[in-house]
Amino acid sequence: MEPTTVEPFPSETQTRLHPSFVLDEEERPKVAYNHFSDAIPVISLAGIDEADGRRLDICHKIVEACEEWGIFQVVDHGVDSHLISEMFRLSGEFFALPPDEKLRFDMSGGKKGGFLVSSHLRGEAVHNWREFLTYFSYPLRERDYSMWPEKPEGLTAVMKEYSEKLMGLACKLLEVMSEAMGLEKEALFKACVDIDQKVLVNFYPKCPQPDLTLGLRRHTDPGTITLLLQDQVGGLQATRDGGKTWITVRPVEGAFVANLGDHGHFMSNGRFKRAEHQVVVNSSCDRFSIATFQNPAPEAIVYPLKIEEGEKAVLAEAITFQEMYVRKMNWDVNRPWLKKPVKDHQSYDFDHQSKLAPKPAENIFV
Numbered sequence: 001m002e003p004t005t006v007e008p009f010p011s012e013t014q015t016r017l018h019p020s021f022v023l024d025e026e027e028r029p030k031v032a033y034n035h036f037s038d039a040i041p042v043i044s045l046a047g048i049d050e051a052d053g054r055r056l057d058i059c060h061k062i063v064e065a066c067e068e069w070g071i072f073q074v075v076d077h078g079v080d081s082h083l084i085s086e087m088f089r090l091s092g093e094f095f096a097l098p099p100d101e102k103l104r105f106d107m108s109g110g111k112k113g114g115f116l117v118s119s120h121l122r123g124e125a126v127h128n129w130r131e132f133l134t135y136f137s138y139p140l141r142e143r144d145y146s147m148w149p150e151k152p153e154g155l156t157a158v159m160k161e162y163s164e165k166l167m168g169l170a171c172k173l174l175e176v177m178s179e180a181m182g183l184e185k186e187a188l189f190k191a192c193v194d195i196d197q198k199v200l201v202n203f204y205p206k207c208p209q210p211d212l213t214l215g216l217r218r219h220t221d222p223g224t225i226t227l228l229l230q231d232q233v234g235g236l237q238a239t240r241d242g243g244k245t246w247i248t249v250r251p252v253e254g255a256f257v258a259n260l261g262d263h264g265h266f267m268s269n270g271r272f273k274r275a276e277h278q279v280v281v282n283s284s285c286d287r288f289s290i291a292t293f294q295n296p297a298p299e300a301i302v303y304p305l306k307i308e309e310g311e312k313a314v315l316a317e318a319i320t321f322q323e324m325y326v327r328k329m330n331w332d333v334n335r336p337w338l339k340k341p342v343k344d345h346q347s348y349d350f351d352h353q354s355k356l357a358p359k360p361a362e363n364i365f366v
Helices: 053-068 081-095 099-105 157-181 187-191 261-266 322-340
Strands: 040-042 071-075 113-117 130-138 196-204 217-218 225-230 236-239 246-247 258-259 275-279 287-295
Touching: 040 053, 053 071, 053 157, 081 157, 081 196, 081 225, 081 287, 099 113, 130 157, 157 196, 157 225, 157 258, 157 287, 157 322, 187 261, 196 258, 261 322
Parallel strands: 040 071
Antiparallel strands: 071 258, 113 130, 130 196, 196 287, 217 275, 225 258, 225 287, 236 246, 236 275
16 A cells, blocks of 8 residues: 555654664764764866866876775866756755655655655665655656656756756766776776666655664665765765774765765776765754766676786676666665674675575565
8 A cells, every 4th residue: 555644754843763763773873963074085077078187186086085985075077056956945845845745756666766755665674764756867768757746846857957967977987987997988888788877865854863763774875876965964974994983974065975886896896995875864954965876777797897917806707787786685675684793784795695585676675
């Protein structure tokens, strides 16, 4: 049965979390949403299209960030500031709509794209503290405009333009990564076969007990590269030591946070890190972010594009991205029930995962 409410988010008068949102103690946030770190590099892309020393300097900084963190921020990226502000404004107006208006685009029941509250998401042991709107923008032939909200007025047109600009920015960054591996600049783009782009607009409401839950639990993205636009509230956290320590990424006005996913990690033969991250919430104010995922086509082959002499491949065999995605999602969904110590959660193991009872993709995410 499809949901008819966006509960159990509490009203302003409630002071306790619904039990379905409460995490085990070891998974609870340890660093505040506004305890910002400057460890993640902020890189200006001004001059990246010029064939001179400026481009080389930018590429060096991007590669260094990919190797050390798998995450960095970019400014002077060419995406119009008015478009960014409109995307934020209209997204906020959508989430402010009455519940029955938002639920007209409910994505439960296998629909591709739409609106969802995390408490309605199947397969989660503990729910994330968020609502989200997602739409699939590329390939163009697969767009389903029936799941793109027509309210507020102008949102669809802005989403179209935003998707186009973000695809261009992502391809520019993929070129840098390809060249860093000693390959032609189109190598990663071609390896994706036909890029699947998905835009995910996140709304994290004020939370009465933010120390007990997360807006989004610890994970890596499955795809090639994700571009995240976040407001100035703060909440995105990253780790590079398997979750022992976390930092809160400082919001930079108009910047995009670029983080590499599993596919980018595997295609570089592990040279580029996949960014492990989570989202914390707060009791003071709402937070918005917009994540744009660039994923390979389901049939794209996942295997290192280049293996240096003396190196060993990070994958035992070549697999399709669809197979990689299903294995990863099965692992992530099963992980909360395995009750392993945190130290055993540092990465998923394809060999171990293959022994778990398989679930088709449609049973993992609605």
